[in-house]
Amino acid sequence: MRDAALDALVALGPAAVHHLLPYTRDRRSMSPSSSVRYIIKLLGDEALPRLRAIRREGPGRLRGSALELLVELGGADALDAIDRRAVERLVRIKILDERPVETPAEGGRWLAFPAHRLDDVVNSLGLHDMQPATSVMGVAAATQAADSLEFQDAQGERNRVYRVFITPEFENRRAEGPIKNWRMLWGNSxxxxxxxxxxxxxLSEHCGEAHFYVLDPYHSSHCWYVARDGDVVRRFGTYADPEFEGTPLPFEAWYKENADEDEVEMYVDGVPDAETAADNLSVAPGRQLAKYTHGHGWLATTHPDVPNTRFKGALPL
Known part of the structure; x- marks a missing residue:
C-alpha cells in the first residue's frame, strides 16, 4: 500500500509538492519526512518551478524547506539570483565567528601544505571558482555530499570534475621544521x-613540502607520506611492504627514545600512527583552537567550466 501511495504521489507531479512540503519540517521520530523528501527528489526537475514559486510567494513556513530542496535537486544553479546572494551573504556572516574549527578526527584522508603557498597549490592542482566557505560546509561538500560529477566540455568530450575543500590556516607550534602554519585539503573522490x-x-615540487595522510578505522589502517621538492622523504603504510620507507624523521627518534616498556616495540622502526605524524609534522585533524586558526576555508572545483553551483546537495553552514 505504501508503494502504491508513493507511485500515486509521484504521478501527481508538481501538484504534489505543495501538499508534501509541510511534512519535511516534521522532526518527530516516526515522521514521514525522509519518505516525503524521497518522493520530491523522484519528481526531479519537474518540482523546481513549484519550489521556486514557494520561495517567492510563500507560505512563509515552507520557504526554508523549499530552499533546501531546490539545492538538493539542482545545486545552487537552481536558485534565483536573490536566493543565491542571500546564501552567499549568510556564508560570509557565518565565517566571521566560526571558531573553533572542526575537521574530521575519526577517519579520512587529506593533503597538508604550507599555508603561505596557497596560490601555488591552486595553480598546481588547477583549481577554479574559489569560493569562501565555513569548515562545516566545506568538509560536508568534500566528504559527504556529491564531490564529483561527469560533464561534457565544449569539444563534446566527457570529463570528470571534482570539488575540494581547503581549510583555514592552522598554526601548529609543535610542527617539525621552520613551517608552523599549514592548510589541509579535503576531497574524497x-x-x-x-x-x-x-x-x-x-605539490611538493611547487610548494617545497606536502604531506598525505590516511586514517582508515574500518581497515585499522594508517598511512602517512612526506614529500619535499618532488622527492619522497618518508612514508608509512600499515599494509605496505615494507611498512616504512626513507630515513626516520627527528620526531620519530624522540618517540623511540622516550617510549615506555609497552611502546618500545611499536616505535622500533618509526611512528606508525598517521595522526601522531600529522601532529608533529603539519596539523592533525580534529578541533582547532581559535587563537591558532587564521582566515577561512575555500571550496573549489577542478575545471573552469564547472563552478561549485553545479554540484547538487544542500550543505550545512
Whole structure:
C-alpha cells in the first residue's frame, strides 16, 4: 500500500509538492519526512518551478524547506539570483565567528601544505571558482555530499570534475621544521581517484613540502607520506611492504627514545600512527583552537567550466 501511495504521489507531479512540503519540517521520530523528501527528489526537475514559486510567494513556513530542496535537486544553479546572494551573504556572516574549527578526527584522508603557498597549490592542482566557505560546509561538500560529477566540455568530450575543500590556516607550534602554519585539503573522490600520494609529490615540487595522510578505522589502517621538492622523504603504510620507507624523521627518534616498556616495540622502526605524524609534522585533524586558526576555508572545483553551483546537495553552514 505504501508503494502504491508513493507511485500515486509521484504521478501527481508538481501538484504534489505543495501538499508534501509541510511534512519535511516534521522532526518527530516516526515522521514521514525522509519518505516525503524521497518522493520530491523522484519528481526531479519537474518540482523546481513549484519550489521556486514557494520561495517567492510563500507560505512563509515552507520557504526554508523549499530552499533546501531546490539545492538538493539542482545545486545552487537552481536558485534565483536573490536566493543565491542571500546564501552567499549568510556564508560570509557565518565565517566571521566560526571558531573553533572542526575537521574530521575519526577517519579520512587529506593533503597538508604550507599555508603561505596557497596560490601555488591552486595553480598546481588547477583549481577554479574559489569560493569562501565555513569548515562545516566545506568538509560536508568534500566528504559527504556529491564531490564529483561527469560533464561534457565544449569539444563534446566527457570529463570528470571534482570539488575540494581547503581549510583555514592552522598554526601548529609543535610542527617539525621552520613551517608552523599549514592548510589541509579535503576531497574524497579527488584524492582517491587522482592518487593522494602522487598529488602530494607533485605539490611538493611547487610548494617545497606536502604531506598525505590516511586514517582508515574500518581497515585499522594508517598511512602517512612526506614529500619535499618532488622527492619522497618518508612514508608509512600499515599494509605496505615494507611498512616504512626513507630515513626516520627527528620526531620519530624522540618517540623511540622516550617510549615506555609497552611502546618500545611499536616505535622500533618509526611512528606508525598517521595522526601522531600529522601532529608533529603539519596539523592533525580534529578541533582547532581559535587563537591558532587564521582566515577561512575555500571550496573549489577542478575545471573552469564547472563552478561549485553545479554540484547538487544542500550543505550545512
Amino acid at each position: 579527488f584524492l582517491d581517484e587522482l592518487d593522494g600520494f602522487l598529488l602530494s609529490t607533485e
